[in-house]
Amino acid sequence: MTKSKAYIGFITPGFILYTVFMIVPLGFAIYYSFFSWSGMGAMDFIGFDNFKRIFFEPRMSGIFRNALGNNFRYMAIAIFVFIPIQVGMAYLIHLKVHGHNFFRLMIFLPYVISPSIVGFFTLLVFDPNIGMLNTLFLTLGWTNLVSAWFGSPDIAFFLLVGVIGWNGLGVGMVIILANMKNIPEDVVEASIIDGATVWQRFWRVELPFLQPSIINVVVLSSIFALTQFDIPFIVGGLNGGIDGKLDFLNLMFFRYTFGDAYFGETALGFGAAISVVVFSIIFMIALVQKLVFNRLFNR
C-alpha cells in the first residue's frame, strides 16, 4: 500500500454517489417516519403515531402481522428447505455425476430470467383456465387434481415460494459449490482410505468445511426473504393475492406509499415508518444470526 493523498481523488466520486443515493435515504426514512405527510405540502410532526398505527391499530396491525408472517415463513423455508436442497444439488455436481456441467448451467439458468417473464411462466403453468397443469389433468381425466392454484388460499403461498425458489436457487448453489472446491483433497482421500462411506464422508468430513458459504447463504437468503417484492407483486398483484396470502412487507409498503391511484391517498410518512420497521428487522435478524453463529462455531 502507498502513502499518498491520491486516494482522495479516487474515492470521492464513488463516496458522494454512494452517500447521496444509498446512505442519506436511510437516514431520511427515519426522519420522515415521525411525520404525517402526503409527499406535497405541509409535514406534521406526529411523533411515534405512524409506528403506533402499524403495531396497534386493529386493521393495520393485522395487515402488518400477516405480511411480516409471510416474510418470516418464506425465510424459514429458504433456510430449512432451500439450503439443504442447494447443498444437495451442489454436492451432486461436485461429485461429478453424469452431466454435471449441464446441471450446473440449467439449475442456474432461471436466475437470469427477468421477474416479469417468471410471472408469465407462473401464469402459464398455474392459470386455472388455460394453465398447463389443469389442462394436463383434464386431458388425463384426473379431475380431482384440478385446482384453483393461486386462487386457493391453502396453497397459494407455497406455490409462490416454489416459484421464487425455482428462480433463485442457483445463486446459493453456486456459492456453496465454489466453497466445495476449497475442501482439501488429502483430508477427503484420508477418509476414503479409512473406509468412510459416502454419507459419513459428507457429514463428518466435507460439511464442516462448507460452514463459511452456508452461513453466507443463510444471511443472503434472509435479507432476500425480508425484502421480497418483484415476483409476489407480479403474480399476486398489489393487494397481496387471495386473503393476503401473497402479501409481504415491501408490498404493503409500496401499497401505502405509491398506491395513490388505488387508495386515493399517498402516505409518505406512514410508508417511511414501514420501511424503518423493515430495516430494523433486517438489522436485528443479522445481529441475531451473527450471535447464533458465533456461539455455534466458537468463532
Added chain:
Amino acid sequence: MYKRRQGFGSWIAVIVLTLYCLIAVVLIGNMIISSFKTKQDLLFNTFGFPAKISLENYRQIFVTDSLYKNFFNSVILTMLSIASLVFISSMSAYGLSRYRFKGRQALEMYFLLGLMFPIQIAILPLFIIMRSLNLTNTFLGMILLYTANMSFSLFIFSQFFKELPDALHESAIIDGASELTIFWKIMMPISKPVIFTVMTVSFVQIWNDFYLPLVFLAKRSLHTLTLAIYQYLANFLAYWNFVFAAATFALIPVIIVFLVFSDQIISGLAAGSIKE
C-alpha cells in the same frame, strides 16, 4: 479428484436433477413455439406445435407496439449504467485498497453496508431526493442509482486490487508516472478479468431489474423491456398471444449472454459472496 460414482443412487440423483431442469426447458421451449402461433391456434392447440408458423405476433409487437423501443431503452440504460458502475466502483475500490490512510477500514465497512441493505429499502426518501433533483423519469437518474448501488462491484474489485504486489506501483512511480496514469494505464489493463466479471454480473441484474424502473421510469416512452413485458401481462387476457412473442424477444438476448459467459457470471456471483 474423486472417482466418478455411477452407483444406483447416483442414477436416481441424475433422474431427479434432469426432471428439475426439464421445467426450464419445457417453459422456455413452449414459450418460443407458442410465439409462432396465431391466437386461434393458441386457443385450441395450447401446448402443441403450431399448425402453421405465423409471424403475426412478432409483426404486432414490433410494428404496432414498437417493442424495439423498449429494447433500445434497456440496451442504452444497461450499457451506460455498467460503464459508469465499473468506472466509479473500480476507482473507489482502488483508492480503498491500494492506499494507506487513517480510517481506511471504517470507510471500507461503510461502502459495504449496501450489501446488507438493498437499495429498495429506502426507495421512498430516494424517490423524494430524485424528484427534487429532477432525476425521476430520466436515464441519468437511473444510471446514478445503479452506480451508487456499488457495494458488490466494489467488493469484487477490492479483493482483486489487494492481491496485487506493491512493486507494480513503486516501479511506476520511479518511472515518473502520475497516480492517475498508474491507475488508468497499468491497473485497468491487468484488471480485465475482474472488469469482465463485474460487467456480466451487473448486466444480468440491471437488465432484469424490475423495482427501480417501476418506481422511477413511470413515463411510457422510457419503459425498459422488463416493464413492457409486465404491461402485457397486466392485460394478459387481451394480448396473451403477443406475450409469448414479447417474452421470447426479451429472453433470448439474456439467454445468449448467459450461455456464452456462464462461467464469468457464476464464478463472479460466487466470488462476491464468499467472505472470510
